[in-house]
Amino acid sequence: xxxxxxxxxxxxxxxxxEKALMNKRLLSYxxxxxxxxxxxxxxSMQYDLMDNFLKIYRMVDPENPEHAYLSADLxxxxxxxxxxxxxLKNAVKLGFKDVIRIESDSL
Numbered sequence: 001x002x003x004x005x006x007x008x009x010x011x012x013x014x015x016x017x018e019k020a021l022m023n024k025r026l027l028s029y030x031x032x033x034x035x036x037x038x039x040x041x042x043x044s045m046q047y048d049l050m051d052n053f054l055k056i057y058r059m060v061d062p063e064n065p066e067h068a069y070l071s072a073d074l075x076x077x078x079x080x081x082x083x084x085x086x087x088l089k090n091a092v093k094l095g096f097k098d099v100i101r102i103e104s105d106s107l
Contacts, residue, residue: 004030004059031061038070050074065094073105 004027011023034057041050051074057067068091075084088102 001059004056007060027060031057031064034060035066038067042070042073047074047077063094065091065096068094069096069101 007023007027007030011020011027013020013023034053037053038050038057041047041053050070054067054071054074057064057070061067068087072084072087072091075081075087
């Protein structure tokens with residue numbers, strides 16, 4: 001958490017544009033790696049691991065609706081319907097628009 005906060009601060013540094021861009025790229029890379037690890041944990045049914053990677057994903061890319069959608073999947077797997085619905089609403093609030101994916105999701 002501390003390192004991610006530090007990266008976010010450095011990514012918004014207006015005094016050193018090059019360093020800010022480098023840190024934005026690093027955060028984007030961490031977002032991608034977190035996404036890939038969430039999907040891998042999901043596919044291998046390692047739901048505790050999935051939850052850990054979702055926390056990282058949410059921290060490094062809070063505006064990305066994908067982490068909220070995947071959280072809804074995890075809550076659905078755990079039969080926590082109220083939190084699944086809240087996460088799905090959050091995904092839509094963040095910009096998730098893939099209705100076909102929602103309808104075809106087998107959870």
